[in-house]
Amino acid sequence: MSIIATFSIAAYDPETKEWGVAVQSKFLAAGNAVPWVRAGAGAIATQAECNLDFGELGLQLLAKGYTAEKVKNALLALDDRPQDRQFGIVDSYGNSAAYTGSACFNYAGHRCGRYYTCQGNILVNKETVDAMAETFENTAGSLARRLVAALGAAQKAGGDSRGRQAAAVYIAKEKASYGNYNDKEIDLRVDDDPEPIEKLSHLLDLHELYFGRPEEILPIDTEMAIKIQQALKEKGYYKGDIDGVYGPETEFAYRSWCGVANYEMRFLEGPQIDARVYPILLTGIEK
Numbered sequence: 001m002s003i004i005a006t007f008s009i010a011a012y013d014p015e016t017k018e019w020g021v022a023v024q025s026k027f028l029a030a031g032n033a034v035p036w037v038r039a040g041a042g043a044i045a046t047q048a049e050c051n052l053d054f055g056e057l058g059l060q061l062l063a064k065g066y067t068a069e070k071v072k073n074a075l076l077a078l079d080d081r082p083q084d085r086q087f088g089i090v091d092s093y094g095n096s097a098a099y100t101g102s103a104c105f106n107y108a109g110h111r112c113g114r115y116y117t118c119q120g121n122i123l124v125n126k127e128t129v130d131a132m133a134e135t136f137e138n139t140a141g142s143l144a145r146r147l148v149a150a151l152g153a154a155q156k157a158g159g160d161s162r163g164r165q166a167a168a169v170y171i172a173k174e175k176a177s178y179g180n181y182n183d184k185e186i187d188l189r190v191d192d193d194p195e196p197i198e199k200l201s202h203l204l205d206l207h208e209l210y211f212g213r214p215e216e217i218l219p220i221d222t223e224m225a226i227k228i229q230q231a232l233k234e235k236g237y238y239k240g241d242i243d244g245v246y247g248p249e250t251e252f253a254y255r256s257w258c259g260v261a262n263y264e265m266r267f268l269e270g271p272q273i274d275a276r277v278y279p280i281l282l283t284g285i286e287k
Helices: 053-063 068-078 127-138 143-157 196-211 222-234 248-261 277-283
Strands: 006-013 018-025 035-038 042-049 085-091 096-100 109-113 116-120 166-172 184-190 217-219 272-274
Touching: 006 035, 006 042, 006 085, 006 127, 006 143, 018 035, 018 042, 018 143, 018 196, 035 053, 035 166, 042 053, 042 116, 053 068, 053 085, 068 085, 068 096, 085 109, 085 116, 096 109, 096 116, 109 127, 116 127, 116 143, 127 143, 143 166, 143 196, 166 196, 184 196, 222 248, 222 277, 248 277, 272 277
Parallel strands: none
Antiparallel strands: 006 018, 006 116, 018 166, 035 042, 042 085, 085 096, 109 116, 166 184, 217 272
8 A cells, every 4th residue: 555645736727728736745756646637638636545547547538528526426436445545636627626535644635726626635734735725826927836836835834744755747738848749848756855845846947947938039239249159169169250240150059059058949040049048158057
């Protein structure tokens, strides 16, 4: 028997058409078991004495258009020990449903709202679940940011009574992966760390830096071109003159550096540069 005592949140963003799950637990690599997400279908968090079939079968049912409540009832009907389970579901419409079995260790409970469901077991208190829900409802930003913020608030309110170990966030959106090959937009895990939520937030910072699109674009003037050429020459990418002309040779050198440094998603054609990458190129310091 493997008890995954944890707190988690499953949610949907109707504006961006993203589904996601975030989780924290005193359980090694909880992100390997708890979150199940599929774009266009929904999101499921399965925990307590975790039944992984709830994730796989649940997503199949959600993909057929069944509501969260109907999927919840179907999964319980298929299980031989529902009293030991806890799970939350958000469907393709944003409806939510959750279940906490009578044999789950206290504190155990859940709270559902429009577009989200929060659940937890072996928690310090009920306020852990409430803090997750209220923070999600009142936080702006991307779905991933809102989910991780909800975890942080839950931890401050009480958290897992056994301590901290692992955290994860999984976001699915149609064709949103690197290269647009599949729907795995974000899949970040902290498997074993004394401060897993803080580490997860840092990983999300890096994900946004490396895979985010330019939000502020700077036109490259002569002075900037000189600084770019100097930086690229110091790094061994540019062999030409420092003449302040952002021509094909300079652009090729900059593109090459972006590819090696993992900023290819932020590369721009022509005499323009991502405002977030420009200072990194010059200083080597990522912010």
